[in-house]
Amino acid sequence: MMAARRRRIAIGAIALAVATPLLATLAVVLGAADLSFGDVWATIGAHLGIGQPVLTPIEDGIVWQRRVPRVLTAIAVGAGLAVCGAVMQSVTRNPLADPYLLGLSSGASLGAVCALLLGVAIPLPIAAFGGAALALALTVGLATGIGQVTPTRTVLAGLAVSSMLGAITSLIIFWTVTGDSYREILGWLLGTLAAARWEAVALTWIGLVAIVVPIVLVARRLDAFAFGDRHAASLGIHPGRTRLLLLAATALLTGILVSVSGAIGFVGLIVPHAVRLLTGPGHRALLPLSALAGGIVLLVADTIARTAFEPRELPVGIVTALVGAPAFAAILLRRRVET
Amino acid sequence: MTLEARGIVVDVDGSTRILHGIDVVVPGTGLTALVGPNGSGKSTLLRQLSGVERPTHGTVLLDGADLHALGRRERARRIAVVEQEAASELALTCLEVAMLGRMPHQGLLGATSREDRVVATEALRRAGADAWAERSFASLSGGERQRVRLAAALAQQPRILVLDEPTNHLDVRASLETIALLRTLADDGVTVVAALHDLTLAGWADHVALLADGRLAASGPVAEVLTAERIASVYDVRAHVGPDPLTGRLAVTVALP
Numbered sequence: 001m002m003a004a005r006r007r008r009i010a011i012g013a014i015a016l017a018v019a020t021p022l023l024a025t026l027a028v029v030l031g032a033a034d035l036s037f038g039d040v041w042a043t044i045g046a047h048l049g050i051g052q053p054v055l056t057p058i059e060d061g062i063v064w065q066r067r068v069p070r071v072l073t074a075i076a077v078g079a080g081l082a083v084c085g086a087v088m089q090s091v092t093r094n095p096l097a098d099p100y101l102l103g104l105s106s107g108a109s110l111g112a113v114c115a116l117l118l119g120v121a122i123p124l125p126i127a128a129f130g131g132a133a134l135a136l137a138l139t140v141g142l143a144t145g146i147g148q149v150t151p152t153r154t155v156l157a158g159l160a161v162s163s164m165l166g167a168i169t170s171l172i173i174f175w176t177v178t179g180d181s182y183r184e185i186l187g188w189l190l191g192t193l194a195a196a197r198w199e200a201v202a203l204t205w206i207g208l209v210a211i212v213v214p215i216v217l218v219a220r221r222l223d224a225f226a227f228g229d230r231h232a233a234s235l236g237i238h239p240g241r242t243r244l245l246l247l248a249a250t251a252l253l254t255g256i257l258v259s260v261s262g263a264i265g266f267v268g269l270i271v272p273h274a275v276r277l278l279t280g281p282g283h284r285a286l287l288p289l290s291a292l293a294g295g296i297v298l299l300v301a302d303t304i305a306r307t308a309f310e311p312r313e314l315p316v317g318i319v320t321a322l323v324g325a326p327a328f329a330a331i332l333l334r335r336r337v338e339t
Numbered sequence: 340m341t342l343e344a345r346g347i348v349v350d351v352d353g354s355t356r357i358l359h360g361i362d363v364v365v366p367g368t369g370l371t372a373l374v375g376p377n378g379s380g381k382s383t384l385l386r387q388l389s390g391v392e393r394p395t396h397g398t399v400l401l402d403g404a405d406l407h408a409l410g411r412r413e414r415a416r417r418i419a420v421v422e423q424e425a426a427s428e429l430a431l432t433c434l435e436v437a438m439l440g441r442m443p444h445q446g447l448l449g450a451t452s453r454e455d456r457v458v459a460t461e462a463l464r465r466a467g468a469d470a471w472a473e474r475s476f477a478s479l480s481g482g483e484r485q486r487v488r489l490a491a492a493l494a495q496q497p498r499i500l501v502l503d504e505p506t507n508h509l510d511v512r513a514s515l516e517t518i519a520l521l522r523t524l525a526d527d528g529v530t531v532v533a534a535l536h537d538l539t540l541a542g543w544a545d546h547v548a549l550l551a552d553g554r555l556a557a558s559g560p561v562a563e564v565l566t567a568e569r570i571a572s573v574y575d576v577r578a579h580v581g582p583d584p585l586t587g588r589l590a591v592t593v594a595l596p
Contacts, residue, residue, distance in 0.1 A: 147352060217448055218447060218448065220442070220445075220448070221442070223431075223435075223439060223442075224439060224442055226427045226431060226436075226439065227422070227425040227426075227427050227439075227488075228425065230386070230391050230392075230420075230422060231420070231422060231425060231439075233390075233391045233392075233411070234389060234391050234415060234418070234419065234420035234422075235415050235439060235440070235442045235443055235495075236410075236411040236412035236413075236414065236415030236416070236442065236443040237411065237442075238411060276430075280430060280431075280432075280435075281430050281431055281435075282431075282435065
């Protein structure tokens, strides 16, 4: 079983790694403007100093200034959300945990809304991280206040914090926003990559590499949480400190991602569950494959959001919710059968 | 390796006192049984001895030095724990559960070596769980899980093995096999300390510590601690202690007063 599983994991990893650039190119090709795979790669090559431009300046602008950065951002955001979800599910020992359940996304949204609407003069990602960190501190503080910090208490505290911060966000929006910007802010709140440019690519990929790579490298230590904190402690791990460090890292990454894309739901929840069917529960395979699969999922979802009702565009958060909510229900039903 | 508890006091939630100042020595050789009625503090004392929790007051010494002065990984290489109940949400196979025990011996990146796999497989065999190596841990019965978790602790290659009710969920034969395995480990030089409910199984031990209401009622060689009068007073039962006609070991029979 383990040998077969290792082979499955290897095949899955290769398939995802090959599919990502293919689907990414396809995503750039799709949409208004008549492009081919060759056009896309020639254009990318030309901007990297290899070969000559093949497209008109307008088409070139669409490819290089709009679609390529958007596709790269989608991959980074999807990968980051999936890893955040997998890590949170592990350290809170709650299969339904993700950045939303612990209130991080609500906090990040609040931070971003403060920066956008109340004119708080700090950069958006930092404001969003501040919000996510505040939410984490509130969640942990509340969980600690109840007594010894347990996974269940952490999740309940996250629920309370998430409701409160969500209400404040709604209040600020309701109070300050009028006219056109209402639609814009609503779109961002629902999650959208429409505004992603090269700055977004730089921000999300730096966040992804700086935060996800170290977590993936020590992934096996997450396996120690399988039987709870005391067992982890008997294996030489400081459960409280490890959990706090990992949650802080996910807060930082969530803040960075939300500042770019808004709050995109269900990717962090669903992708790790789907990947676990292939990899089994070991985090050494789960985390990198979740990153790959999460990137593809959001890339596909964003392409659907962008092209399905052209020229109108949907917030991608609506697409992930439409697909993710039934998948979420399926997880609940499956678990009921299993346990 | 010798474990020694000095003046261990444990309060929970700031007010309820579970242990009221316990001084006890787990000798470096042999099998030590920790016995006492439900709620007497056996599990709590074991968690202090294994270093998984820190006492409110008092210290635990490992070969005379403060247990908590050791690094966590260093401690985990010396002391392995089998908790009473452990469920997992994760669909790990039994071999994967046993492999968790190798973690303190692995580098920070947790790369597994061929040796890790050999040790984990051997641990499963020793605990009588090798038949389920490839099966999902969650699919096993309570008794089977108990053996797999014992295997995970053995894979840790500890000098000290701390077990909380290792014969829970086990039928009479499996209980005897487990206690016989602990006996063998103790004879091989591992310090074994186990909380046990079954006083006749405690008769397999070399030393016994008897807890009552969070205090040490007695400790020492089995025959000295497990006397009919003491069992009668601590458990509030009528008790008879004598050699078992089948095995010759100390056997305890009890009746309601």
